[in-house]
Amino acid sequence: MKLIIASFIALAAFTLVGCKPDIGEDFTPTSGSADFSKYVAVGNSLTAGFADGALYKQGQSYAFPNILAQQFSLVGGGAFKIPYMVDENGIGVQNGLPVTKRVLGPVTDCKGVTSLSPVFAGTANLLNLAPVSSQGPYNNMGIPGAKSFHLLTPLFGNSLAQGGNPFYNRIATNPGTSTVVGDVVAQNPTFVSIWIGNNDVLGYATSGGEGGEDSITSTIAFTQYLYAIANQIFVDGRKGVIANIPDVTSVPYFNTVPYNGLVLTSQDQVDALNAAYSQLGIQFKLGQNPFIISDGNAPGGLRQIRSDEYVLLTVPQDSIKCYGWGSQVPIPGKYVLDYTEVAKIKNATDAFNQVIFEVAQQKDLAFADMASLLGSLSSGLTFDGLTFTTTFVTGGAFSLDGIHLTPQGNAVVANGFIGAINAKYGSTIPPVNVASYPGVVFP
C-alpha cells in the first residue's frame, strides 16, 4: 500500500518536473573541408543588400551574405563587418540623381484614382556616401552597380564626379588606386562568395536596350574578367562559392506591365484607333490590346508590341492612362525590351552562366545555381508556409524596385548558397527559417 502511494507521488513529481523531449542533441553543425573563419562576400547590389531602389541599413543587415555569415558562425565563422549607411532611407540613383529607398504609399493617378504604389521615403542624405574606409576592412564587398570588370579597375574607386562608383569610393582602402578584388584579397579571407555578372546584362535591360555605355559585356571580355577575378582571389587552395545569374527578364521589373495592357472599353475608341492606324494595317478590338511601341525598323516607326517583348516597370503610368501612350503615342524604346534585345539578353546570360560554371569547376568552388532557383519563382516557390512569385509587391521575394530581393527573398537565396556549400564541402551548415524574415512592408 505504501509502495503504491509512494509510486503515485513519484509519478506526480515526474509530471511536474516534466522531462521534455530533446531531438536536437544528435545534430552538430560542421564545417566540412571548408574554413569559414574569415568570410568575405564580393559582388554587386545583390551582395550589398540593395533593396527598394536604395542601399539602406536594414536592407544591408538582411543581405544574403550577412545571413550566410550568421550561419557560418555556427561552424567557426568569425565577425562579418558591413559598411552600413547612416540611415534607413539610404541612397540610390535614379536618372543620375540621388534618391532614397521606396516605400508603399498612396498615389493618386491622372484619373483621380488612389492606389498603393512605391514612393520615395524622403530626401536622400548624401552623408550616406561619406567615406567610411577608415573603419574597414569590410567583409561585405558587394558594390551596387558593379559589373565584372569594375571589380578589377582602380578607376571604380574614384569619386562620382570623376566617374567612379560612390558605393565603392566610400569603402575603398585607397580610392583611385585600390580595386575591389584587391581589397578582398588583402583581407586574406578563408572563404569567399562571388556573385557577379548580373549588371553586365542588367544595365542594358533596365535601359530598354538603349543605354549607350550600358551595353552588354561581350562574352569574351566577361570570360577574361571573371577568370582574372577568380585567379586573384582563389589562390593557395582558398575556398568559396560562386553563383550564376538569373534571367533578368524573369524579375517583376520586366513582367509587371503586361504587353497587352492597352484596354479599350468603348467601340468609339476602337473605331478611332482603327481609323488612325488603318494605313499600317493595325487592328484594335474591345478589351485587351497589345501596346503600340516605337520601332525605327517598322513601317512608320511604330508597331504593336509582341507577346515576347516587355514593357518596363518604369514606364510612366499616367502617360498610358491619360495621354495616349501605347495607343495614339507609341511607347518610347527606352521603356521597351524588344525581341531582338530579349534575345541578346538571354544569349548573354546563358553564355555568362557557362563561363561561371567553368570557373566553378576550374577553381573547385561550390556552385550556387541562382538561375534555377530564382527562375523557378515565376511558377511559385514555397518555403516555411510562404509562397513566393515574381508578382510585383505581393510576390514576396522582390522588393519595391522590382529587381532586388526582400529580406525573405534574401533568406531563400542564402539557403540556396548553404545547400551548394554543404554539397561541395561536406559541411552541415543549417538553413535559415524563411518565415522569420520580413517581407514587403505595408503601411
Added chain:
Amino acid sequence: MIYLAGAGFANAGGYQVNLIGIRYVGMGHIGTSLTMDAGSIFFNPGSLSLIKDKYSVTGSVSGIFSYTQFQAANGGFSARTDNPLSTPFSVFASAKLSDAISVGLGVYTPFGSSIVWGDDWGGKYLIQDIKLKSVLFQPTVSYQIGDKLGIGAGLVFAYGKVDLNKALPLTFADGSSGQVNLKGHATSWGYNLGITYKLLEDLTIGLNYRSKIKMDLKDGDANFKVPGSVSSNFPAGNQFDATLPLPAVLSGGVSYKINDKFLIGAQLEYIRWSVYDSLIFDFKENTSSLPDSRNPRKYKNTFIYRLGAQYKASDLITVRLGGYYDETPVRTEYENPETPDGNRLGFSAGLSIFPMEGLSVDLSFLFVNQLKRDSEYAPANFKGAYKTYAYIPGIGLTYNF
C-alpha cells in the same frame, strides 16, 4: 494571395483524446469487453446491461501536460510548444430499469487539442495556436439477452468549438506579421453501438462501433489583423464555414478473469481517419487576396493495439497496468504543426481505493511517448522532426450500488 494553410486538431492519434474513465485509462484504455461501471456507455453500450449493480455513477478528469519539440530539417531552428493544461473529463450514470434493460447517460470529451507554438515561431504561417474542444452527450439503452449477451445503442449529440490563430504573410512597419483568427462552433449527431458476449464465465468479448460525426461549422468568425492599406482585402466581420469530421471507431476486445483477483484484457481499434481528407475554409466574402483556403490532410485509417491488466490486491485496493501502441493517421508528407502527430506508445498505471464497498476513488497516470518523426508538410514546404511527451494524471470517483 493569402493562403490559409489550414487547421486541425490534436492529441492521441490525430485529435482523439483517449482519456475516458480513470479505471480504463489505468489499464491501457481497454474497455470494450469490460463490465465494470457506467463507462460502458462509451466503451460498449452492449456491456451496460451486463453490469451486476443496479446503479452506477462514475466521473473523472485528467490533466494533460504535453510537450512537443520541433526541429527543422538539416539542423535548422528548434521550437517547443507552450501548451496550457487541458482537462478532458467524462461523467457517466446508468440504471437498471429491469433485469434485462439498462439505460444511461454519458457526457465525455473524446476529441480535442490545445497547442500553442507562439506568435513568432518559424511555422507561424501554418499555425500559431489552436484550441479544439468537443463535448459529446450520449443517452443509451442496453438490453440483456439471456445471461451471456448484451446489446446496446446510444444516440450521440456532439458540440465542438475551435479557435485558432495563424500569421498572414503581410509585414507591418515594425516587422511583425499579419494574423487571422478563426473561431466557431458546430453541433452534430452520431451513434454508438455495441455487443458484448460472455463466451465463458470468465471470458468476455465485445465489439463496439462509434459512428463518424461530421461537424459542420457554420458562420464562424474570421478576424484579420492586417496593415491598414490592405484592410479592404480582408473584410471586417467576415465569416467562414468549415467541416471537421470526427472519425468512426470500430473496436473489438477480449478480457479474461484469471481468478477472483486478476483480470487481463486486450483490444484492437480501427479508426477510419481517411474521412479527414482536407480542411476547407469557405469564406463568406472572398477577395483577390482572400480566396477560399483548401488544405490537404489526407489522413489514413489506423489501428490502436491495447493491453491491460487489473489486480485486486485487497478489498481496499485495486491496481492496474496497461499500455498501447497508437498509429499515426498523418502521412509523412502531410505532417502539420497544428497536429504534430506520430506513432505513440502509451504506458499507464492505475489505482482504486475503496473506502466502502462499491465506492472508489480512482487514480491513473499515463505517459505517452510520441516517437520522433522526420516529416514535412509538403504543401507549405515545412520540413522537420517532431517529438512529444505527455504526462497525464487523472482522478475520478465511481459508485456502483
